[in-house]
Amino acid sequence: GAGVSQSPRYKVAKRGQDVALRCDPISGHVSLFWYQQALGQGPEFLTYFQNEAQLDKSGLPSDRFFAERPEGSVSTLKIQRTQQEDSAVYLCASSLTSGATYEQYFGPGTRLTVT
């Protein structure tokens, strides 16, 4: 595909449900990032993969959040036992290689609403 794609675009979950958010990065991009964007704020880092290796998960807010990228391509962010404070837009980004100087290309995001 031409860009980063994410699915679903919108997700409504009842409190306590588990959700899974998918990210398809740009083909060939080594690095993949997940960010959380609360309403009216800038994106906040959650976790980072280089190929299939999760090199940084320091931004995950709790052990209810789990991310994987088993084959170094598609990634899934899973949130268990969702809470209202998990309501946000979840953004996925990829970059061609590792290194902070490489631009990250973002997907459209998944808007999660927990009721």
Added chain:
Amino acid sequence: DQQVKQNSPSLSVQEGRISILNCDYTNSMFDYFLWYKKYPAEGPTFLISISSIKDKNEDGRFTVFLNKSAKHLSLHIVPSQPGDSAVYFCAASALNAGNMLTFGGGTRLMVKP
């Protein structure tokens, strides 16, 4: 504590005039800075970047200025166009501290025809 701050939540300018968006940071380890533009219901789109070894980078109508001593950067858009109306995010990274971007809270730019 916010390491990257955009103190103006919104800015309104007339078409054809200059738009100046400001960003301040506190972490002296940051050495690479980026500006992203975001339209509603879309992800942020990369606009322009600057390394800390430079004080200016220009790309068409967009210029980013970096003042390291003041820990301040700004984005200039000249001339502003109605299509520039969007939310602009400043982001920073540190080469030796991982690959994550730290974002400011954004500034909503409105360019009036």
